[in-house]
Amino acid sequence: MKTPAPKPKKVVLAYSGGLDTSIIITWLKENYGCEVIAMIGDVGQQEDLEAARKKALATGASSAYVEDLREEFIRDYIWPTLRAGAVYEHTYLLGTSMARPVLGKRQAELALQLGADGVSHGCTGKGNDQVRFELAYKAIAPNLQIIAPWREWDIDSREDAIAYAEKHTVSPEKAPDKAEEVEIGFEAGTPVWVNGTKLGPIELLNLLNEIAARHGVGRTDLVENRLVGMKSRGAYETPGGTLLVTAHRELERLTVDRETAHLQQTLAVRYAELVYNGVWFSTQRQALDGFFNVSQQRVTGSVGLKLWKGTHNVTSRKSPFSLYRADLASFTMGRYNPKDAEGFINLFALPVTVRPKAKAEGNS
Amino acid sequence: MKTPAPKPKKVVLAYSGGLDTSIIITWLKENYGCEVIAMIGDVGQQEDLEAARKKALATGASSAYVEDLREEFIRDYIWPTLRAGAVYEHTYLLGTSMARPVLGKRQAELALQLGADGVSHGCTGKGNDQVRFELAYKAIAPNLQIIAPWREWDIDSREDAIAYAEKHTVSPEKAPDKAEEVEIGFEAGTPVWVNGTKLGPIELLNLLNEIAARHGVGRTDLVENRLVGMKSRGAYETPGGTLLVTAHRELERLTVDRETAHLQQTLAVRYAELVYNGVWFSTQRQALDGFFNVSQQRVTGSVGLKLWKGTHNVTSRKSPFSLYRADLASFTMGRYNPKDAEGFINLFALPVTVRPKAKAEGNS
Amino acid sequence: MKTPAPKPKKVVLAYSGGLDTSIIITWLKENYGCEVIAMIGDVGQQEDLEAARKKALATGASSAYVEDLREEFIRDYIWPTLRAGAVYEHTYLLGTSMARPVLGKRQAELALQLGADGVSHGCTGKGNDQVRFELAYKAIAPNLQIIAPWREWDIDSREDAIAYAEKHTVSPEKAPDKAEEVEIGFEAGTPVWVNGTKLGPIELLNLLNEIAARHGVGRTDLVENRLVGMKSRGAYETPGGTLLVTAHRELERLTVDRETAHLQQTLAVRYAELVYNGVWFSTQRQALDGFFNVSQQRVTGSVGLKLWKGTHNVTSRKSPFSLYRADLASFTMGRYNPKDAEGFINLFALPVTVRPKAKAEGNS
């Protein structure tokens, strides 16, 4: 029989500054008589985090930390997911999904560092985020006690992601009449410059967010399959991410050979599931990164995009490692001999034509 | 040692009416002294096929047949590919790829029927179409001799698909300022009505082509991996098909459970490869249809789309078999208990947390 | 907040006759004051089921049913799994996994039929069987209340499968010195005769179990990954099943073309996961059956096996639909021309040699 876990004495809470996590501070203190430390993670949400920090203290937190996770988030979570071409169910770019592990990881590290014995978050019991946070806690600091008050209260379901939507992006109808071009440069699958200017990850993503939002690019509204078994509606805004996924995919068309590209397509489906399900800290994800690190080595070059009224179309693709060779068409010597196609077709067809052939000959 | 094949006496030629296949008629007669029968297949290309028929006769064909393959093409080739969600390399909707097997099959059948001993086509040796035609011939009538003069001449590469492009579709910039809504109804994954009116396959696809073209929807320009090993640039126009793929996918989000949906996504990649490579007449394709026939049984309902300036966005999704239940959020009794999530997470996390846990306890 | 479920008044229990499920009868009556109906399912376990029935009544069941599920079990569960080539983690032939859905389904049907409002089983909280039973209940009669007392008691983990092992099969060392041959005939992937005699499913499987057991074939001992997240050790005996899987696979080598065969291999991994995890009643499994129903259509013929000291080796393979043609080697006309290989290799190699070629020429 399982003994009930002892009540935690010191809890690190993933604090947002909103009402939902503010309530938790009071509740934890009342119910457990424990000390509560608020952690506010900066993953680029562009809110007033200093105000949140003050609010946490005012609401009863013994201390409150603002953790700048922006660069780590982009470099170690967004870029690998981009390189993997991972998009959940064709459409969802996994923004929130990737943010949870980096927040949960930092929260668990902080707990270890401060000698806390518990961690807490404000996710409800119907969403994916609870899973993503808790898998991170369990991976980094498996002995911490996890307290998820909103799972117990279950007042109302509310997927955080929905709240994000329709906030920043201009609607396509109101976008400027004049198109805008942007060129994005990659090295080994990682974006490194925009319009000729080399930029750090934060600046690069901010700039692309700004440009894409201006033209109403990157809004999506869908029905998705949650890990916890139900379907839900989500509305997402990922303006800069949308440009990056398109540009990256176009550059891959140029630089990755067919068989590798097709295998990548299948593995990207798996990668997206892992990220969506919060299984970030796992051998499987690391091994897939091992694959993509190799397959992306020559995904270097740039892609131009034209943004207009909610659309973004490719205008150029360039790479020093391009496998597209116009000369393959005209210059045949030693390279492409159309006569080879006859032999190719005969053998390619063999497995599916043994049977009709045998039939035509009257046996089988 | 292989004996050279005897010269064919009667050849059925896939005839387009263009210069490239007209030349073949003369060449076949001169080189083989054989009778040439022209077959003009109507797969909805909306050209003057009667004129082509007359031209074939004038150029030396002993007879010329116009075969109306439109309904068969849509019903037996396009609809199954749509149900499978097959899109090649994320983008190409496989229009030309699907047309080749239906043409090649009819051509081979005609040859058998007329007692011909050869078939011929006008594809070059660098493209995919030669493979698609010849796999169809070999599947239906494996004893026919195949003559592919353009593969031997190899004057210049020219992918038929490219010629199709930028012909019918209004450019997004010139599309009307006023958006248009269209609603498409499906039964078991097959489109059956538009805007409330039940339509046969030909009328349905024509109508959607017209509507989508008006708004500049469905043009694409890409670098793709050909079966014969090289990369090529292609420009495609599939206005109606684009609407259908989006609507179908959206309806699936509502009606197909998560695990089936994710498996479909992987199998669609395979299906697209098969169709692209011309491996239509194969056990593998038939077996995949066996899968999709079951998985699509409840993909019934309708999806509304708003078309504007080259974009098309989902405005409604309806299905009597919807698995999306808003009530799963509020009505918990016997259905969804958020407390279950705790147990779920603990077990879901177990495989990836045995190791950190063991580590934290100091063993391994 | 979830209201506690009302206490059930009439419960159908999956009853084995052992101490573990006997205890449940008393416990259910004491704790719920409910009527308990015992269901004993015959899935070929060759125990005294009539004695079990009497014991159930003596222990307090209001009634007890022995349900003969043998033919349904083999025909609708074992044969499809065999056709799919599904083997969990390379080795486990899924015997117990397949038995649970057929038992759970009948139990739920019986409950509906008798107006019961609850079902119960004796599986512990650490194994896979609880999941398999409960998924069947939920699929067939989702409103029934499920009571799993051993999950609550959690006295000791005990995977039923282990108990099965080392019971029937002769150890290889004690097997006869003389080898024995057996020939198994299939139609469309389903076994239909042994040594020339057509047999019903029950007789066929019994006979193969007997023959294989005599020679110590079909014992396995492994570490497997349970659905509930932990690894466990299992020992299994599937003498007849082992012969069937080998014979079926060999017949497929002869009759299924390469690409279909390789896709089958991948889908079999998925099918095995579904069966192992108890997800039998699902669109995904049905759709996979849709695939295999087609891909198995010509898996007709027979395979001979020689059994000796724990080994079983293939001695013959025959099929009217064999795709193996010795004549492909000698008779080349119109079929296989070795010169074709040159063209084939050139194009097959192209995607991976564009890069070295370009390099050798000094560009990129």
Added chain:
Amino acid sequence: MKTPAPKPKKVVLAYSGGLDTSIIITWLKENYGCEVIAMIGDVGQQEDLEAARKKALATGASSAYVEDLREEFIRDYIWPTLRAGAVYEHTYLLGTSMARPVLGKRQAELALQLGADGVSHGCTGKGNDQVRFELAYKAIAPNLQIIAPWREWDIDSREDAIAYAEKHTVSPEKAPDKAEEVEIGFEAGTPVWVNGTKLGPIELLNLLNEIAARHGVGRTDLVENRLVGMKSRGAYETPGGTLLVTAHRELERLTVDRETAHLQQTLAVRYAELVYNGVWFSTQRQALDGFFNVSQQRVTGSVGLKLWKGTHNVTSRKSPFSLYRADLASFTMGRYNPKDAEGFINLFALPVTVRPKAKAEGNS
């Protein structure tokens, strides 16, 4: 029109010492008037290679090289394939398939080094080996001219692999009555010791070959699907390899988590196809190695096997990184709480039970 390639002046021939490649020396000199250099690759075939060298010179080669590729072959080709768990069509351990790329690579390197302008091999036009050799040439030295005389002669098909069979291995019936145990130790998926003694790759594989052959382990006879489209019969002997594949797989069961293991199983199918098809020098294979390098990091430990009369059964499995924990069963605190299973099942079942539930409630 393609200009015929100029006649090569200096050709490096993959020379076996047999009649088939000896004939080529004479033929090349007569037909091309070129110099012929023989390369005899030692990949552990245990033949008299010095005799072969002398024979090459006597037959007209201007020089002859014996290249010791044994260690490179095992370390860079066999070990990665073993780590990937790659087995073609369930059974074939890919011995010959792996040997071709290492031979072809060395041959191409030698050609570059000696200023040769051609390479030649003695494979026929119906087998896989021609593809494997030529893909290696094209990857390493794409400008060399390739001459494959046996493809042109096409006298008789003869798969080299068949010739290998039934040569070294004792038949199970004649194997000793006394069983023998062997323990194999691995580090990160690579075998490093046998029976407690650390061994280099050559010694290790030799020793295992000897032990397994003594007991009649590792013979196989099958119908396989060749890359060039036909089915063929093959008989293979891989005594040591058979032990290694089993031991490696067993160690993985202990040390690799479920999801990674299942993904490995699918990727191993792909890896086997690549190796079988000779696509060794490719981004895809390298990227898969990237995956396995990570996923194998903790496949460290040892496995004991008992060999007897053609069988080999696992007797022990040990690893410092074992994820199998007997304590997960008894020690529940903070680790495994059987009550969690209830919540797990409820959510795991949700996607497949929304529909029956809705049905039972009368909607849809």
